[in-house]
Amino acid sequence: MKSARFYALDVFRGATVALMILVNNPGSWSHIYEPLEHAEWNGLTPTDLVFPFFLFAVGNAMAFVMPRFVAAGDAAFWKKVLRRSLLIFGIGLFLNWWPFVRWQDNQLLPNGWTWWAPVQAAVAGIREGADQLFGIRLLGVLQRIAICYLVASVLVYYLKPRGAMLAGMIILLVYWGLCFALGDYTMPGFFGNHLDESVLGVPHMYNRETWEGVPQVFDPEGLASTLPAVTQVIFGYLVGDYIIKNAKQLGDADPQAALYRTLTGLFITAVGLLAAGYMWSLVFPVNKRIWTSSYVVTTTGMAILVLCTLLYAIELRGIRGGWTRFFDVFGKNALFVFALSAFLPRGLRLIRIPNGVNEQGAPVYTNPWNFIYDKVYKFVPGDERLGSLLFALTVIAFMWAVCYWLDRKKIYIKV
Numbered sequence: 001m002k003s004a005r006f007y008a009l010d011v012f013r014g015a016t017v018a019l020m021i022l023v024n025n026p027g028s029w030s031h032i033y034e035p036l037e038h039a040e041w042n043g044l045t046p047t048d049l050v051f052p053f054f055l056f057a058v059g060n061a062m063a064f065v066m067p068r069f070v071a072a073g074d075a076a077f078w079k080k081v082l083r084r085s086l087l088i089f090g091i092g093l094f095l096n097w098w099p100f101v102r103w104q105d106n107q108l109l110p111n112g113w114t115w116w117a118p119v120q121a122a123v124a125g126i127r128e129g130a131d132q133l134f135g136i137r138l139l140g141v142l143q144r145i146a147i148c149y150l151v152a153s154v155l156v157y158y159l160k161p162r163g164a165m166l167a168g169m170i171i172l173l174v175y176w177g178l179c180f181a182l183g184d185y186t187m188p189g190f191f192g193n194h195l196d197e198s199v200l201g202v203p204h205m206y207n208r209e210t211w212e213g214v215p216q217v218f219d220p221e222g223l224a225s226t227l228p229a230v231t232q233v234i235f236g237y238l239v240g241d242y243i244i245k246n247a248k249q250l251g252d253a254d255p256q257a258a259l260y261r262t263l264t265g266l267f268i269t270a271v272g273l274l275a276a277g278y279m280w281s282l283v284f285p286v287n288k289r290i291w292t293s294s295y296v297v298t299t300t301g302m303a304i305l306v307l308c309t310l311l312y313a314i315e316l317r318g319i320r321g322g323w324t325r326f327f328d329v330f331g332k333n334a335l336f337v338f339a340l341s342a343f344l345p346r347g348l349r350l351i352r353i354p355n356g357v358n359e360q361g362a363p364v365y366t367n368p369w370n371f372i373y374d375k376v377y378k379f380v381p382g383d384e385r386l387g388s389l390l391f392a393l394t395v396i397a398f399m400w401a402v403c404y405w406l407d408r409k410k411i412y413i414k415v
Contacts, residue, residue, distance in 0.1 A: 006243070008310040011324050013057040014331030016050060021341045021399055023047045027373035027391030031384040036392075041187070042285040044298070051141065051288070052232050052299035053306070057334075058149055059236020063244055066156060066237070077157055085150035087415050088335065092142025095342045099350050135203025139221045142339070147226050152233035161241055168231035172293035175228045176284050179292070187211040190290050192224025199223060209289075218289075225291040235300045239266065239307070259315055266308050273301030329403040336406075336413040337399050345369040 026032050035046045069077040156164045182191035188211050196205055196219050205219040246262040277286065277298030286295045313319045330337060348369045355366040355374070366374060373391045380387035406412070 007320075007324070007328070008307065008314040009057075009060050009240070009243075010331040011314060011327045012307050012310055012331075013054075013060070013334055014327035014329065016053045016057055017330045017334045017338055018327060018396060018400075019046075019050045020054060020338055022392050022396055023050060025341060025345070025392050025395040027377045027388035028384070031388040033385050033389060036389070038288060041289065042185075042287050044286055044288075044295075048288045049299055049302060052229075052296070053303050055145065055148055055229060055232040056236035056239075056300060056303040058145060059152065059233040059238070060240035062149075062153060062156065062233070062237045063240025066153075066241075069153075069157060077153075081150060081153045081157075084415060085146045085153075087146075088149070089143050089146035091335075091339055091415070092140045092146065093136075093138065095142070095339060095346070096137045096140055098343060099347050102349065135201070137206055137219075138200050138204045139206075139219055139223070139226075141221060142335075144221045144226050144229060145335075148230045148233045151230045152237065155230075155234060156237055161238060164234050165238055168234040171231050172228055172296060175224075176293045178224070179284070179290070185285055185287065185290070185292070187216050187218055187289070188214075190218070190224075192222045192290065193218055195224050196222040220289045225289075228291050228293050228296050231293075231296050232300060235296075236303070239269075239304060242266070256316065259311065263308050263311055263316075266304050266311075270301045270304035270308065273297050273304065277301055326400065329400065329407045333403050333406055333411075333413050335415045337403050340402065341395065341399055 023036050026036070037045060038047050039045050069080065072080075152164070155167050159167055178191055179185060183189040183193075187209060193216075197217055200219070200223070202217055205217060206221070207215070207217060207219070209216050209218045209220070242265065243262055246258055246265075277294050277296075277300075280294035280297060281292075284292055284294045286292060286298050288295060314324060349367045351367050352365040353367060353371050355364045355371070358364050373387070377387040377391040377394075378384070380390060
């Protein structure tokens with residue numbers, strides 16, 4: 001990916017990270033434009049494309065390092081892949097618990113600083129007589145990335161491209177069969193709920209979802225739904241491997257013809273995947289929260305189309321400039337800046353800023369992150385969603401400035 005001819009892949013990855021930060025940091029979760037929200041259940045919004053696109057980009061990057069893993073041998077492969085997977089998983093777990101302490105100010109516990117654990121209030125009343133549940137969530141976005149990277153790397157390393165592709169297809173079909181045979185395609189009927197509850201335990205699940213107004217024991221990054229997500233990484237690897245092999249075979253003789261041939265193959269593949277995904281969705285709905293097989297196929301097709309567009313614009317037409325540079329710097333420290341975008345707002349919650357009193361006359365406090373939105377962006381004229389979006393764009397600008405400074409200093413934080 002360091003080669004100039006693959007600069008479009010860096011831009012693709014950086015744009016995906018930027019969008020991940022954008023959708024995760026609105027000024028108010030109550031005021032969000034519809035395209036920046038997830039689909040209520042079945043279906044797709046632009047936001048539902050971000051996570052699978054990132055897993056696809058992880059697979060792209062894998063295609064460039066796998067030859068070095070193969071050359072280094074089994075011991076080096078396992079050392080590097082396990083180390084990276086455990087580190088990414090550990091960072092995700094760290095962020096779930098961070099900042100470790102919080103100011104407790106409700107009726108459940110005495111007021112004051114206490115060790116922080118999310119209060120799973122939503123699920124407390126699911127079972128009769130259930131006590132209030134406390135626990136640190138074990139899974140999440142980074143944890144899913146770590147698991148998918150580990151499993152996909154092993155499959156690709158030992159089975160090679162064709163074997164990995166076959167394994168990915170089998171995974172999607174088996175997952176479809178499990179969803180059909182062991183439950184249904186609704187949140188309460190999803191078979192993975194029982195697996196997560198048994199292995200993780202209810203206090204360590206997400207537990208903030210509702211179905212028809214009823215709180216559910218459910219984790220959108222649970223164990224079962226991580227299985228088909230592995231195939232998303234495999235598909236990303238296969239696309240990256242296809243680009244590399246075409247470049248080696250034809251690049252020296254006629255680079256432009258090689259890229260045209262590559263784009264043609266990718267475009268045909270994308271159209272085929274989109275057709276297959278939408279036909280599959282007639283019997284197995286496209287759904288992000290349970291990461292259905294049709295969702296994997298459809299979003300992979302969309303990712304390839306976007307990548308084709310970038311390859312055509314950047315590599316063939318030479319359309320580069322500020323916009324490519326903007327996204328490129330995000331891609332160079334992708335995991336770091338994503339983690340920073342979660343670390344910073346949660347850490348700022350430790351700072352308590354007086355913010356008036358409530359109806360009972362008790363003092364109310366806020367934190368610097370919320371204070372900026374409440375005192376500035378909340379008063380942007382017009383639709384309240386505009387102020388919320390402008391706040392998110394400000395977060396993007398700040399994170400870009402951090403990435404730009406790191407790039408200028410040639411600091412690349414690899415995980």
